[in-house]
Amino acid sequence: MKKRNFFLILLLLPKDAFSMHIMEGFLPVYWAAFWWAVILPFLFFGIRNIKKIITENHELKMMLAAAGAFAFVLSALKLPSMTGSCSHPTGVGLGAVMFGPSVMSVLGFIVLLFQALLLAHGGITTLGANTFSMGIAGPLIAFFVFRLCRKIKIKTSVAVFSAAALGDLGTYLVTSAQLAFAHPDIHAGVPASFAKFAGIFAVTQLPLAIIEGIVTVFVYNLFQTYAREEFRGIEIIQGYQRRES
Amino acid sequence: MIRTMIKNRIAQVAMIILVIGLAVFPLIVNKNAEFAGADDRAGAAIAEQNPDYKPWFSSIWTPPSSEVASMLFALQAAAGSGVVCFAVGFYVGRSRST
Numbered sequence: 001m002k003k004r005n006f007f008l009i010l011l012l013l014p015k016d017a018f019s020m021h022i023m024e025g026f027l028p029v030y031w032a033a034f035w036w037a038v039i040l041p042f043l044f045f046g047i048r049n050i051k052k053i054i055t056e057n058h059e060l061k062m063m064l065a066a067a068g069a070f071a072f073v074l075s076a077l078k079l080p081s082m083t084g085s086c087s088h089p090t091g092v093g094l095g096a097v098m099f100g101p102s103v104m105s106v107l108g109f110i111v112l113l114f115q116a117l118l119l120a121h122g123g124i125t126t127l128g129a130n131t132f133s134m135g136i137a138g139p140l141i142a143f144f145v146f147r148l149c150r151k152i153k154i155k156t157s158v159a160v161f162s163a164a165a166l167g168d169l170g171t172y173l174v175t176s177a178q179l180a181f182a183h184p185d186i187h188a189g190v191p192a193s194f195a196k197f198a199g200i201f202a203v204t205q206l207p208l209a210i211i212e213g214i215v216t217v218f219v220y221n222l223f224q225t226y227a228r229e230e231f232r233g234i235e236i237i238q239g240y241q242r243r244e245s
Numbered sequence: 246m247i248r249t250m251i252k253n254r255i256a257q258v259a260m261i262i263l264v265i266g267l268a269v270f271p272l273i274v275n276k277n278a279e280f281a282g283a284d285d286r287a288g289a290a291i292a293e294q295n296p297d298y299k300p301w302f303s304s305i306w307t308p309p310s311s312e313v314a315s316m317l318f319a320l321q322a323a324a325g326s327g328v329v330c331f332a333v334g335f336y337v338g339r340s341r342s343t
Contacts, residue, residue: 025300066332072325084278
């Protein structure tokens, strides 16, 4: 009986939801410009870090490409959700855990640029805001969750799962905050608007976050098992091992 | 040793089933939904929130049909998984050969 009620509640929830990317033109000019300005320093550091990784540990080049490609795959998979619409995972957790958040800002930017130009998904004017939520906020959350889990000695696979899943959820929360700031509720202001946007996809996104977490653990484990040498380099980047010599 | 291997295998299979289940479950429970791209609904939500707002910029290029759009999405996923699988295959092959 209780189970039935739960499903009823799910079915009665508002049917309109939105996927993570803010559509082209749906942020006022000053907000669009603001987010573009915010992401530029992250992109700068990201490009510098990528260069550093490639020159210092050039054997990691393929791993880096794979982390970017993983985000490419996952963000192309529009999955059906409980609310009757579709949304997609981000796939940035893997790279954030392996290479740190600044690298993912660049990779996320590339994914979003592809989708904005060729798929009319997201947009050029909103690219700054979308890069901030998916390429910076999500990876930052994933990175720190992973760090925290490792510090309190949680199993690596659980740490990776939590990092990826919470990074995915965080991305969507940041998106709703961005929308709420740009489009506050006429009567009740920003918080009411945020509650509305965030409430819509709390249900939509939770299963997707779990999927993203599991898939990320799979790929992470594959790399950890079969690419032992490269993983030594990654642990140096993660700060668990000192560079020898 | 063998026991932990079997345990891991079972956990892996269970996780794969969970992933598939989570993706398929909404289709079964919510049979009448249209599962449309959620993007268009963002516009509606914003219009409700902020009726005076007019989008000031529209996409430079939009895929001419949903078929073309899904082809491009498939292309994105295929290209990405190609790179991931190439890397995994490379590492697996190398670790077996040494």
